[in-house]
Amino acid sequence: MRHGAVAAVRGVSFALDRGEIVGLIGPNGAGKSSTLHAVMGLLRPVKGDIRLHGTSVVGRRPEDVARAGVALVPEGRRIYGELTVDENLRLGLAGRRARGDLDADLKRVYDLFPVVEEFRRRPAGALSGGQQQQLAIARALVADPDVLLLDEPSLGLAPLMVDIVFDALRAIRDRGLAVLLVEQRAQRTVALADRSHVMSNGTLRLTLGPEDAADTTTMVAAYFA
Amino acid sequence: MRRTAAAVQLLGPVALVVAAALLGTLVSRSTETYFINALVNVAIVVALYLFIGNSGVLSFGHVSFVALGAWTAGVLSVPVSEKPAIMPHALVLGLPLMRLSGLAAGIATFAVLEITHNVLRYWETIGPGVTTFSAVPETTGLLQAGVAAVIAVVVAWAYQHSRFGRLLRATRDDPAAARAVGVSVYRQRLIAFVLSGALAGFAGGLYVHLLPVNTESLYLDLTFITLAMLVIGGTTSLWGAVVGALAVSGVDSFLAEAENGVHVPGGTLDFPAGTRIVVVGALMALVLILRPSGLTGGRELGLGFPRRARI
Amino acid sequence: MIAAVLGIDWRTLADAFALGSIYALMAIGIGLVFGVLRLVNFAYGQLVMAGAFALALASQWGWPVWAGILLCFAVVIVLSLLMDRIVFRPLREQSPAVMLVATFAVAFLLQSIALLWFGSLGKIATSLSFLQRPVTISGVDIRKITIVAMVVAACCLVALVLLLNKTNVGLHMRAAAMDFQTARLLGVRANRVIASAVLISGLLAAIVAVMLTVQTPLVTPDFALRDTIVVLAGVVVGGMNRLVSATLGGFAIGFASGLLGGALPTNQSQYLPSFVFAAVIVVLLIRPGGLFSRPGQAAVDRV
Numbered sequence: 001m002r003h004g005a006v007a008a009v010r011g012v013s014f015a016l017d018r019g020e021i022v023g024l025i026g027p028n029g030a031g032k033s034s035t036l037h038a039v040m041g042l043l044r045p046v047k048g049d050i051r052l053h054g055t056s057v058v059g060r061r062p063e064d065v066a067r068a069g070v071a072l073v074p075e076g077r078r079i080y081g082e083l084t085v086d087e088n089l090r091l092g093l094a095g096r097r098a099r100g101d102l103d104a105d106l107k108r109v110y111d112l113f114p115v116v117e118e119f120r121r122r123p124a125g126a127l128s129g130g131q132q133q134q135l136a137i138a139r140a141l142v143a144d145p146d147v148l149l150l151d152e153p154s155l156g157l158a159p160l161m162v163d164i165v166f167d168a169l170r171a172i173r174d175r176g177l178a179v180l181l182v183e184q185r186a187q188r189t190v191a192l193a194d195r196s197h198v199m200s201n202g203t204l205r206l207t208l209g210p211e212d213a214a215d216t217t218t219m220v221a222a223y224f225a
Numbered sequence: 226m227r228r229t230a231a232a233v234q235l236l237g238p239v240a241l242v243v244a245a246a247l248l249g250t251l252v253s254r255s256t257e258t259y260f261i262n263a264l265v266n267v268a269i270v271v272a273l274y275l276f277i278g279n280s281g282v283l284s285f286g287h288v289s290f291v292a293l294g295a296w297t298a299g300v301l302s303v304p305v306s307e308k309p310a311i312m313p314h315a316l317v318l319g320l321p322l323m324r325l326s327g328l329a330a331g332i333a334t335f336a337v338l339e340i341t342h343n344v345l346r347y348w349e350t351i352g353p354g355v356t357t358f359s360a361v362p363e364t365t366g367l368l369q370a371g372v373a374a375v376i377a378v379v380v381a382w383a384y385q386h387s388r389f390g391r392l393l394r395a396t397r398d399d400p401a402a403a404r405a406v407g408v409s410v411y412r413q414r415l416i417a418f419v420l421s422g423a424l425a426g427f428a429g430g431l432y433v434h435l436l437p438v439n440t441e442s443l444y445l446d447l448t449f450i451t452l453a454m455l456v457i458g459g460t461t462s463l464w465g466a467v468v469g470a471l472a473v474s475g476v477d478s479f480l481a482e483a484e485n486g487v488h489v490p491g492g493t494l495d496f497p498a499g500t501r502i503v504v505v506g507a508l509m510a511l512v513l514i515l516r517p518s519g520l521t522g523g524r525e526l527g528l529g530f531p532r533r534a535r536i
Numbered sequence: 537m538i539a540a541v542l543g544i545d546w547r548t549l550a551d552a553f554a555l556g557s558i559y560a561l562m563a564i565g566i567g568l569v570f571g572v573l574r575l576v577n578f579a580y581g582q583l584v585m586a587g588a589f590a591l592a593l594a595s596q597w598g599w600p601v602w603a604g605i606l607l608c609f610a611v612v613i614v615l616s617l618l619m620d621r622i623v624f625r626p627l628r629e630q631s632p633a634v635m636l637v638a639t640f641a642v643a644f645l646l647q648s649i650a651l652l653w654f655g656s657l658g659k660i661a662t663s664l665s666f667l668q669r670p671v672t673i674s675g676v677d678i679r680k681i682t683i684v685a686m687v688v689a690a691c692c693l694v695a696l697v698l699l700l701n702k703t704n705v706g707l708h709m710r711a712a713a714m715d716f717q718t719a720r721l722l723g724v725r726a727n728r729v730i731a732s733a734v735l736i737s738g739l740l741a742a743i744v745a746v747m748l749t750v751q752t753p754l755v756t757p758d759f760a761l762r763d764t765i766v767v768l769a770g771v772v773v774g775g776m777n778r779l780v781s782a783t784l785g786g787f788a789i790g791f792a793s794g795l796l797g798g799a800l801p802t803n804q805s806q807y808l809p810s811f812v813f814a815a816v817i818v819v820l821l822i823r824p825g826g827l828f829s830r831p832g833q834a835a836v837d838r839v
Contacts, residue, residue, distance in 0.1 A: 040721060066723035078718040080711055090704070091711050095723020143723060283636065329824045331576075331636055332772040336813035336820075339765065343810045449644050456637055503652060506645030513638045514626040 010202050013048075016147065021169060021179040023189040023196030027223055031202040032182040033075060036149050040072050041065045052147065066095035071140035075151035079132045079139075081125025085116060088124050092139035102142075108175075109138045112168050130161030137168060147178045154185050166192055186219055198222040230527060235382045237526035238467040239375055242267060245471055246371035257367060258435075259481075263474035264370035265431045267467055269447075270454045271377040272424035274466035276417045277455065279390055281397035282325075285448055286334030289341035290422045292443035294429025296345060342444050373431050377424050381463050389416050446502070450477070453509040459519025464526045469519065476508065477501055546676040552794030554682040556787040557689030558747050562767040563786025564696065565740035567779045571713030572733045573624060574632050576776075578639040580741060581764025582646035583619075587612040587745025588661065588755040589654060595663035604663055609742040615646075616738030620731060643761075650757035658756035667750045681750045688743060693783075696736070700779075705732050713779075766793060766809075769816045775826020784828045 012035060016022050024032050037043040039050050041062045050057050057065050066072070071092075080088050089109075093102075110117040113134040119127060124135060133153055140148060150169070154162045166188065173179050183189040190196045191213035198206040198219065206222040208215075242264065249260030273287050325333050384390045393413040396403040400410055429443070436442075450473070458469015480501040512519065562580065569577050590611040594604030623642055627635050667684060670677040700706035711719040712729045720726055748760060767786050774785015793812060797805050819827050 042717070042721075061726070062717070062720040063723050063725045066721055072721050074718060074721060078715060078721075080714055080718075082714060083707075083711065087707055090707055091719065091722050091724065094704075094708060094719075094725075139722065325820060325824060329772065329820050332769060333817050333820045335765070336769060336816045339813045340810045343807060343813075347806045449640065452637060453641065456634075456641075500652065502644060502648035506641050506648060509641040510623060510638060510645060513630075513634065513641065514623065517627070517630050517634055 012199070012202070012204055014197055014204065016178045016180055018146070018178050019173060019176050020194040021173050021181055021192060023193030024180065024182045024199055025184070025186045025189050025196055026199035026205075028184075030199040032199055033151055034202075035199075036072060036151050036180070036182060039065070039070065039149060063095075066143065066145075067097060069097065069144075069146040071095060071143050071145035071148050073133075073136045073140050073148070073150045073153055075155070077129075077132050077136040079124045079127075079136055081123065083124060084121055085124050085127070085135055086120045088135055088139055089116065089142055092142040095143035095145070098144055105142060105144055109141050112141070112171060113138045130157050130164065133157060133161065133165055134168070137165070137172075141172070145177065147180070148172060149180045149182070151182050152184060153181070154183060154188075162188070186223075187213055187216070190219070230525075231386055233527060234463065234525045235379070238378045238382070238463055241467055241471065242371060242374045242378060246367055246374075249367045249371075259474070259478035261367055261370045261435055263471055263478065264367070264374040265428055265435060266451065266454060266474050267374040267470040268370075268377040268428035268431065269425060269451050270458070270466045270470040271374070271381045271463065272421050272428055273451055273455050274460070274463060275381045275384060275424060276414075276421035278461050278463070278466065279385060279393045279397065279417055280414050282414065283331040284334040284418075285331060285452070286337035286341075287421065287425045288443055288448040288451065289338045290425035291429035291432060291447065292341055292345060294426030295433035295443055296429075297426070298430035299433040338444070338448060370431060370435070373427065377428065378463065378467065380420070380424060381466075384417070384420060385463065389413060393417050450502075450505060453505055457509055457512045457520060459521035459523040461518070461523035462521055462525045465519050465521040465523055468521055472520065473505060473508070477505060480504055547678060548795065548798035550676075550678050550682045550686075551798060552791050554685040555794035556789075556791030557686050558744055559763070559767050559770060559790030560783050560787035561689055561692055561740050561744050562763065563771045563774070563783050564692075564779065565737040565744070566767065566771055566786075567776065567782035568709070568733045569737045570771075570776055570782070571779060572709060572716070572730050573628065573635075575624060575627075575635040576632070576639065576768065577737075578636060578764070578768070579619065579643040579646060580737075580767075581760040582643050582650075583612050583616055583738060583741040584745045584748060584760035584764070585650060585755070585757065586615050586646065587742050588749045588759050589650060589659065591664070591746065591749050592659035592661035592755045595661045596659060599663075601663050604661075605746055608745055609739070612742040612745060613735065613738040616734050616741065617731065620734040624730070624734070625727075647757050647761070654757065656757065658754055658759070661749045661753050661755055664746070664750045665753055681747065684750075685747050688747065692740065692743065699736075705729075709733055766790070766812065769813060773816050773819045773826060774828050777825065778828075781826050781828035785826065 012031070014022065024035065026032055034043060038045050039057070041057065041060050041064070045058060048058075052065075052068060052070060057068065057070075060068070080091070083091075089106075096102075115127070115131045116135050116138045119131070124132065127135065137148075137150070137153065153165050153169075157165065162185070169179055169181065169192065181189060181193060186196075186198075190208050191210055193210070196208045196212075197204045198208065200223060206218070208219070208222075212218060245260060245263060245267075249257050249264075252260070269287075269291060272290075273284070276282070276287070277284055385394075392403070392408050393416075396408055396410040396413055404410060432443070451470075454469040454473040455466055456469070457473055458467070459465025484500055516522070562584070566577055566580050569575060587608040590608040591604050594607050599607070619642060623638060624635075627638055630638075667681040668679055670679050671683070672678075700710055708719065708724045708729050709732060711722075712724060712726070716726070719729070745760075748763065749755060752759070766789055770785040770787075770789030771782045772785070774783070774788065775781030789812065793808060796808055796811075800808070
């Protein structure tokens with residue numbers, strides 16, 4: 001995959017199944033976000049393929065990838081601060097395929113993130129960072145996606161908020177979604193995810209399981225490889 | 226090597242201008258006017274390029290300098306060389322305006338054009354009003370126009386290879402980085418604006434000695450056609466400015482003839498009046514859509530292998 | 537009242553208000569497209585001009601008024617959708633300046649096509665001239681079109697506010713204007729949102745065409761050109777980034793031009809453009825983001 005004139009990501013290959021969380025960790029500039037952008041159609045890979053349910057999504061427009069069942073929680077949340085919380089949630093419906101049983105889905109989202117229901121009428125910009133992050137995930141979930149991609153959801157959050165977000169991800173996995181979690185918080189990600197790939201300089205260096213979460217030396221070695 | 230490249234960047238456009246002037250000596254008296262006109266256009270478009278191309282800021286206001294130059298020259302009927310009187314005007318206007326960029330600059334320079342046109346048209350104690358400068362001697366010949374176009378090209382080339390030109394292009398390509406190393410975006414733009422305004426005024430002086438002009442002919446249509454020339458040629462290179470001016474002038478002249486009926490192999494072409502601007506407009510839209518960086522790709526003329534644009 | 541102090545009669549005031557209303561509609565048409573495309577449509581006035589010619593032709597052919605208005609709407613909307621498809625779409629990735637120059641080219645193209653087709657003398661649209669007649673309201677003669685313009689503009693504003701705030705398309709348009717990429721990532725279809733904005737913008741251009749044709753029945757190829765330039769200035773002065781501020785800017789510049797144009801004697805009002813544009817420059821220098829924009833908001837080109 002090329003980013004500008006420089007090949008940012010090379011030879012990255014991994015699979016993601018329903019009901020599992022795959023972690024993608026690594027230092028800044030490792031190519032984690034570029035990988036997500038390639039999946040969403042924001043970047044076009046020079047070589048290689050990205051498949052969803054066996055069909056290639058390479059070359060599709062971002063909105064078409066979203067409507068095919070892939071939801072991204074972008075880096076920095078990208079909440080519409082001037083719109084209300086409710087309007088932000090309604091925007092998530094743009095990517096929704098099934099028209100049925102919206103109320104049940106909304107209820108599940110509200111159960112997962114009660115603040116989103118509580119502050120429905122407020123401008124989203126008035127929420128705290130952690131609340132905005134919950135709204136961003138809620139907005140992705142109302143589209144009823146098969147795959148959920150998250151780009152550093154814990155960035156800039158207080159420890160308590162990180163707990164809420166990570167607990168929510170566990171619940172989302174148990175509901176049968178495929179979750180790809182891009183993170184800088186290596187240890188927590190490795191502990192949560194079913195598999196974690198360490199990425200550095202645009203390639204995958206190492207794959208870790210939850211049992212490796214305590215093994216900091218391996219992780220550090222992989223980071224600086 | 227670098228010196229050769231710089232020399233080619235100067236000699237290419239100059240050679241093209243000289244070739245056009247020489248070609249003009251070979252044709253009939255009536256066709257010669259088209260060549261003179263084309264050369265004056267080269268001067269105007271190069272003036273536009275000097276500012277727009279190097280700064281990346283759009284200006285719709287340069288024709289007001291052309292109009293001022295034409296008016297000053299028309300009133301004074303003095304030798305062509307005294308037209309840089311426009312410089313103070315450009316400085317006064319540029320002082321405040323150069324703080325703007327993007328759309329704000331586009332609209333503000335447009336406002337300048339509107340005001341200039343409005344004042345020259347109605348305020349008859351200082352402007353020409355609606356009368357046409359028909360009494361001005363038509364002294365702009367092929368020689369004067371050719372020399373003027375070459376002067377414009379040389380000035381633009383010298384500027385773009387000067388320290389100022391390099392600094393301004395740095396602000397165009399990355400304003401934040403340029404500011405970070407201490408370049409005053411404002412000052413660099415102002416220098417280019419003044420120089421470019423002076424060149425435009427100079428070209429205006431030639432214009433009034435070429436054709437009977439009035440305030441209406443130095444307004445929206447001229448703004449459009451000169452901008453079209455720059456965009457079609459390639460906004461970011463001197464080579465593009467010259468190529469665009471000559472190419473569009475050529476097409477325009479041919480169509481102007483064709484509106485009166487022209488003989489081509491296989492019959493007579495006779496287009497209705499107004500075809501010119503339709504074709505030029507369509508051409509400009511097409512170039513923008515298919516090749517947004519212009520016919521020359523916004524690159525200077527170079528020898529050997531095509532490279533990334535150096536300027 | 538202020539009006540009496542300045543020596544302005546009620547009729548002038550009403551006319552100025554009507555002109556402001558019409559300009560406000562044009563400002564919305566320009567602002568909507570700017571919101572989703574970051575494109576200043578210089579050719580907006582030529583859409584109005586095309587609609588005006590449609591009305592003039594219909595009246596020349598002796599069509600009933602409703603048919604003429606229908607033709608006007610059809611022509612303007614088809615033309616604006618074509619403009620989007622042929623010109624705007626290929627240029628979406630370009631800088632705002634390139635797009636501005638491109639619409640400038642389209643404007644000239646359309647104007648010269650009209651020149652070729654109809655000649656510089658233009659055509660007269662007479663079928664709506666009954667709206668020029670005055671009605672007397674509490675002793676003041678006010679032309680019907682003045683009232684119609686104000687009412688129509690008010691209705692359009694209400695409809696637009698409802699559309700933007702209560703429908704999904706409206707929500708998508710607002711989101712796209714704020715952050716297009718995120719909207720697309722959420723599944724908002726770019727082409728559909730842009731087409732909707734262009735469509736509404738075209739509808740407004742058609743409405744403006746009808747009203748301007750009543751005011752000025754002589755339709756020439758440069759019809760609405762001056763108005764567009766003034767509205768564009770008003771929109772930039774008001775603040776392009778928000779539809780509300782753009783609309784206010786359009787209204788303000790129309791109202792001010794109408795008032796001054798009506799109040800000043802001709803030998804002074806001929807300099808009106810100079811004053812208006814001088815004011816534009818001053819405002820741009822003091823507040824490049826626009827007069828009615830929120831302080832601290834990004835300047836006009838925030839791409």
